[in-house]
Amino acid sequence: xxxxxxxxxxxxxxxxxxxxxxxxxxxxxxxxxxxxxxxxxxxxxxxxxxxxxxxxxxxxxxxxxxxxxxxxxxxxxxxxxxxxxxxxxxxxxxxxxxxxxxxxxxxxxxxxxxxxxxxxxxxxxxxxxxxxxxxxxxxxxxxxxxxxxxxxxxxxxxxxxxxxxxxxxxxxxxxxxxxxxxxxxxxxxxxxxxxxxxxxxxxxxxxxxxxxxxxxxxxxxxxxxxxxxxxxxxxxxxxxxxxxxxxxxxxxxxxxxxxxxxxxxxxxxxxxxxxxxxxxxxxxxxxxxxxxxxxxxxxxxxxxxxxxxxxxxxxxxxxxxxxxxxxxxxxxxxxxxxxxxxxxxxxxxx
Numbered sequence: 632x633x634x635x636x637x638x639x640x641x642x643x644x645x646x647x648x649x650x651x652x653x654x655x656x657x658x659x660x661x662x663x664x665x666x667x668x669x670x671x672x673x674x675x676x677x678x679x680x681x682x683x684x685x686x687x688x689x690x691x692x693x694x695x696x697x698x699x700x701x702x703x704x705x706x707x708x709x710x711x712x713x714x715x716x717x718x719x720x721x722x723x724x725x726x727x728x729x730x731x732x733x734x735x736x737x738x739x740x741x742x743x744x745x746x747x748x749x750x751x752x753x754x755x756x757x758x759x760x761x762x763x764x765x766x767x768x769x770x771x772x773x774x775x776x777x778x779x780x781x782x783x784x785x786x787x788x789x790x791x792x793x794x795x796x797x798x799x800x801x802x803x804x805x806x807x808x809x810x811x812x813x814x815x816x817x818x819x820x821x822x823x824x825x826x827x828x829x830x831x832x833x834x835x836x837x838x839x840x841x842x843x844x845x846x847x848x849x850x851x852x853x854x855x856x857x858x859x860x861x862x863x864x865x866x867x868x869x870x871x872x873x874x875x876x877x878x879x880x881x882x883x884x885x886x887x888x889x890x891x892x893x894x895x896x897x898x899x900x901x902x903x904x905x906x907x908x909x910x911x912x913x914x915x916x917x918x919x920x921x922x923x924x925x926x927x928x929x930x931x932x933x934x935x936x937x938x939x940x941x942x943x944x945x946x947x948x949x950x951x952x953x954x955x956x957x958x959x960x961x962x963x964x965x966x967x968x969x970x971x972x973x974x975x976x977x978x979x980x981x
C-alpha cells in the first residue's frame with residue numbers, strides 16, 4: 632500500500648497507509664524519491680499554531696473568520712518540495728516519459744497521481760543531483776522576497792533569519808549585486824551565510840539589537856531594504872529599525888499569533904518605513920504579469936543547474952520516511968545544525 636505523512640494531533644506525526652490514487656486521462660503516476668520538510672509552514676501544523684487549524688478561511692472575501700476551522704486533525708497531504716520518478720502515464724500524455732525524474736508539489740507521499748501539466752517542464756536538469764530538486768519551491772520563495780526588495784547594484788540589504796530560505800535569499804541578493812548583511816542567532820548559520828555571499832554578519836542577540844550593529848556597518852544610514860524570513864516578531868521589529876528613512880522591509884516569514892514585540896509607534900512611524908508582505912501565492916505587484924510563481928521556480932532552478940547556487944551544504948538530515956516523527960521532533964527542537972531535512976522514500980537512489 633502507498634503511504635502518506637499524517638499530522639494526527641499537535642506534535643504527533645506519523646507515516647500511514649493510504650489508498651492508491653487512480654490514473655486518469657491527462658495524469659501521470661510518480662514514485663516519490665525525496666520530499667523536503669518545510670521548517671516554517673509545516674512546523675505550524677506540527678505545533679498546532681497554523682491559523683487554518685483555528686479559523687475559517689473565506690476564499691471569496693480572502694478573510695480569516697471565526698467558525699469551523701479550514702483544517703482539522705488528522706491533516707494529510709502537506710509537503711511542497713518533492714522529487715520522484717514518473718512510473719506510469721495516461722495514454723493521452725505527451726511531453727513526459729516513464730523513467731523521467733521530476734520535481735514539484737504532491738505532498739509527503741510515496742506514490743502520487745498528478746496532472747501531467749503540473750510537472751511538465753520540471754524534469755530535473757541533466758547534470759543536476761536529483762535530490763537538489765527539493766529546493767525548487769523554497770528557492771522560489773526566497774527569490775520572490777528578493778524580487779520584492781527591488782534591489783539595485785551596490786545597495787545594502789539586511790537578511791534576517793539564516794535558515795534554508797534565508798540563506799538562499801542571501802545568495803540571491805548577492806547575485807543581484809547587493810551588499811548583504813546576514814542576521815541570525817546561531818554562529819554556525821552565520822558562517823554558512825558568509826559562504827553564500829554575505830558581506831557582513833550580525834548576531835541577532837547582540838547588545839543593543841541587530842539594528843545598531845547594522846547602522847554601524849552602514850555609516851549610520853541603515854540599509855536600503857531589509858528582508859525578514861525568520862517569522863519572529865522581534866526580528867521584524869529589528870528589521871524595521873535597521874532600514875533608513877523611507878526604507879522598506881519585506882516581511883516574508885510566516886508569523887504566528889500577535890506581534891507583541893512589534894512596536895509600530897517607534898522607528899516604523901518616525902522613519903516612514905514600508906512593510907511589504909511577500910507570499911508565494913503571488914509575485915511583487917510592481918513586476919506586473921511578467922513574473923508568475925511558475926517563473927520563480929524556473930529561474931531558481933536555472934541558477935541552481937548553472938552552478939550559481941550551491942544547496943548541498945544546506946542539507947543536514949536525510950532520513951527514511953518511516954522516521955518522520957523523529958525528523959519533526961528534531962526540527963521542533965531548533966538545533967542550529969539542523970537545516971534542510973529530507974524524507975527518503977523506498978526506491979530512492981542509494
